[in-house]
Amino acid sequence: MLGLPAQITVALFDLDGVLTTTATVHSEAWRRAFDAFLVARAADGGAPGEDLRPFADRDYLDHVDGRPRLDGVRGFLASRSIVVDDAAVEAIAEAKNTEFLATLARDGVTAYPGSVRYLNAAREAGLRIAVVTSSKNGAAVLEAAGLTSFVEHRVDGNTIVDEQLRGKPAPDSYLRGAELMGVAPTEAAVFEDAISGVQAGAAGHFGYVVGIDRVGGPQAENMATAGADVVVTDLDALLSH
Numbered sequence: 001m002l003g004l005p006a007q008i009t010v011a012l013f014d015l016d017g018v019l020t021t022t023a024t025v026h027s028e029a030w031r032r033a034f035d036a037f038l039v040a041r042a043a044d045g046g047a048p049g050e051d052l053r054p055f056a057d058r059d060y061l062d063h064v065d066g067r068p069r070l071d072g073v074r075g076f077l078a079s080r081s082i083v084v085d086d087a088a089v090e091a092i093a094e095a096k097n098t099e100f101l102a103t104l105a106r107d108g109v110t111a112y113p114g115s116v117r118y119l120n121a122a123r124e125a126g127l128r129i130a131v132v133t134s135s136k137n138g139a140a141v142l143e144a145a146g147l148t149s150f151v152e153h154r155v156d157g158n159t160i161v162d163e164q165l166r167g168k169p170a171p172d173s174y175l176r177g178a179e180l181m182g183v184a185p186t187e188a189a190v191f192e193d194a195i196s197g198v199q200a201g202a203a204g205h206f207g208y209v210v211g212i213d214r215v216g217g218p219q220a221e222n223m224a225t226a227g228a229d230v231v232v233t234d235l236d237a238l239l240s241h
């Protein structure tokens with residue numbers, strides 16, 4: 001009824017783009033922060049070989065989506081052959097977070113109705129629920145979406161820093177989630193909208209990896225290649241299985 005193999009007793013949900021519509025809030029905040037940096041860099045003349053074109057949707061999906069904040073900055077800059085010091089990396093990360101928090105304060109957080117239906121069905125069926133997100137804003141986003149009460153344990157961007165875990169696409173944060181829930185990875189399902197997160201689920205040998213394609217185009221195929229067992233466009237598509 002939940003569309004999962006029989007051995008699955010725990011669901012490990014990514015947050016932004018899986019339970020809430022905040023993936024687009026993140027990507028827009030990143031676009032603003034990176035574009036401000038790129039424009040200033042171009043005005044300063046840049047360095048030979050740097051690619052200072054504006055930040056594009058593809059850049060977000062390939063280098064930032066699903067990864068901890070500082071990994072996102074470093075990954076994108078490296079893809080453009082831009083070398084800066086740690087202070088500059090942190091300044092971009094800080095600018096992005098300011099943008100993100102401003103949008104959150106203005107617009108609040110929306111949960112996907114299909115995800116809320118799935119969470120309710122999961123809870124009724126006795127599936128245990130944790131959230132595994134790279135975001136340091138995970139607790140605030142869950143709370144603003146009214147989803148905190150569904151979640152038994154949360155691994156977030158702060159856990160990743162405090163416990164020195166490797167960020168997605170490494171499996172560490174999901175493995176920590178399974179450990180907190182007291183189950184083997186084979187008994188847990190990973191729910192992800194980012195390629196990096198699907199890769200993390202595959203690398204951790206989880207019992208089932210669900211890709212949620214929120215963007216279209218080649219994303220579903222890329223998720224299957226990255227190791228998703230199934231790809232759906234909304235969580236409640238699993239309920240009819």
Ligand SMILES: O=P(O)(O)OC[C@H]1O[C@@H](O)[C@H](O)[C@@H](O)[C@@H]1O
Nearest residue numbers: 016026066069134135136137157
């Ligand atoms: O900057 P935060 O809130 O700590 O979030 C880090 C990352 O968290 C992930 O959940 C998002 O997919 C990324 O877009 C985001 O950059």
